[in-house]
Amino acid sequence: MPGSNHQPVMLEQVMEFLQPRPGGRYVDLTLGTGGHARRILEASSPDGLVLGLDRDPEVIRRAKDNLKSFGERLRAFHGRFSQLPRALEKAGWKQVDGMLADLGVSSPQLENPERGFSFQHKGPLDMRMDPTAGQPLSALLAGMDVGVLADALRRFGEVRRPRAVARRILSAQQDGKLTDTLALARVAAEKGRGGGRHPATRVFMALRMLVNQELEELETLLARLPDPLEHRGRVAVISFHSLEDRLVKNRLKLLEGRCTCPPGLPECVCGRRTILKVLTRRVVRPSAGEVEENPRARSARLRAAERVAA
Numbered sequence: 001m002p003g004s005n006h007q008p009v010m011l012e013q014v015m016e017f018l019q020p021r022p023g024g025r026y027v028d029l030t031l032g033t034g035g036h037a038r039r040i041l042e043a044s045s046p047d048g049l050v051l052g053l054d055r056d057p058e059v060i061r062r063a064k065d066n067l068k069s070f071g072e073r074l075r076a077f078h079g080r081f082s083q084l085p086r087a088l089e090k091a092g093w094k095q096v097d098g099m100l101a102d103l104g105v106s107s108p109q110l111e112n113p114e115r116g117f118s119f120q121h122k123g124p125l126d127m128r129m130d131p132t133a134g135q136p137l138s139a140l141l142a143g144m145d146v147g148v149l150a151d152a153l154r155r156f157g158e159v160r161r162p163r164a165v166a167r168r169i170l171s172a173q174q175d176g177k178l179t180d181t182l183a184l185a186r187v188a189a190e191k192g193r194g195g196g197r198h199p200a201t202r203v204f205m206a207l208r209m210l211v212n213q214e215l216e217e218l219e220t221l222l223a224r225l226p227d228p229l230e231h232r233g234r235v236a237v238i239s240f241h242s243l244e245d246r247l248v249k250n251r252l253k254l255l256e257g258r259c260t261c262p263p264g265l266p267e268c269v270c271g272r273r274t275i276l277k278v279l280t281r282r283v284v285r286p287s288a289g290e291v292e293e294n295p296r297a298r299s300a301r302l303r304a305a306e307r308v309a310a
Helices: 011-018 035-043 057-066 068-073 081-091 107-111 137-142 146-157 162-174 181-189 201-212 214-224 242-256 288-293
Strands: 025-028 049-054 074-078 096-102 229-239 276-278 301-307
Touching (some): 025 035, 025 081, 035 068, 049 057, 057 068, 057 074, 057 107, 068 074, 146 201, 181 201
Parallel strands (some): 025 049, 025 096, 049 074, 096 229
């Protein structure tokens, strides 16, 4: 994999909300090359532990190399969000003091043309975060219905005229013209308007989320909250997509148990119980300085909560 100057997003804010401490146990659900995990390990020195999950075996190898000075304090697991219970069991942990999920695609994945994530470089139609599992984009498109593809483009990418774009993509695929990522970008950008982001940006994002079942994985993770957390354990999620952020916001709000009774009742009868305390009343965004230094942070949104009841 080519070199990368990957920068962990919203690092200081993550540390502020997670508050790692010595002896604590933490899960980094998106280990990547280890930027967030490094700071958690440093802050929880000398005996804090981090269990790092990632779909991508290559970035796990890089993270292990980058964090080798921490020895056995880092435990890496090749897997998806939905495999968290298995990872915890393998580590011998029941609950943890903190969890972090930094959603989306990582810089090393984007910067490697062979992974097929970028519309700026020629590469195969793959887009799998885990190249050892699942179907690449090329195989997925081969058996896809126009309606299904259009729905994914609309839902995940908010693509304008999604059905027309879906027809163009599938027609090019059937005619053998969809040979690589540059060909896909040309088809996706056809009739696109000038100004702003490249017209293929939303299409590539939507297809990546479809290939990797990203929303489904996030929903599985959120449904398990607060079970993996100890009392006073904290969770932080960085999202880059409005759908992801909405899922996180709604799940945290539900677990906070805000009363939904009509005003005027003498006592609460809705039965809501506070399990999590939301620490981010408003979504937290990166500073202007961070965005200037790392433009990929511009759409990041951070939400965090603390478990306050069993």
